[in-house]
């Protein structure tokens with residue numbers, strides 16, 4: 584399973600990269616705005632900076648919602664670096680844009696997926712990734728993991744190569760359950776990834792080993 588970091592914060596991206604387990608980065612307009620990035624030049628530069636830190640797939644989201652504008656914007660984003668994956672919302676024009684990009688060899692991440700039908704359409708159009716938003720479904724009392732399972736079954740039934748990128752992942756159990764289901768990728772901020780390290784028996788065991796090691800010196 585691939586681990587992507589879900590942030591536009593360069594420090595957090597560097598910290599995750601230093602861990603040695605990072606496979607890519609996802610961003611969205613809210614995460615970019617949070618870092619104070621605004622204006623076309625600044626946006627393109629920020630994605631370039633991310634590509635220089637991480638050698639893996641970097642999702643860059645289009646801001647427009649019409650077919651023509653998404654094509655123009657997506658081609659500009661894809662030209663930044665070969666690792667850029669154009670992130671496109673699951674709307675009618677988005678599906679048309681994904682089809683266009685896939686024929687042009689531009690990789691895509693279809694975002695804002697909240698149903699199996701949406702994931703199926705995106706895969707049919709040739710999306711490289713689909714991003715079901717696990718945590719946001721849980722937020723409205725709907726089982727997000729069930730959606731990941733449904734998409735896994737559908738993609739396996741028909742041999743779709745589109746990868747399931749579990750997004751809106753909030754905690755360690757989301758990551759573990761996504762791994763059990765067979766999501767291809769999880770994306771989340773750094774804290775849920777680091778929380779996978781935690782176990783009280785590891786902490787107390789290490790404390791004891793350090794104490795005993797002093798008797799050996």
Ligand code: E4P
Nearest residue numbers: 589609611714719750751752
């Ligand atoms: C990633 O592609 C999504 O934009 C992101 O995971 C959404 O996460 P959130 O629901 O925590 O905002």
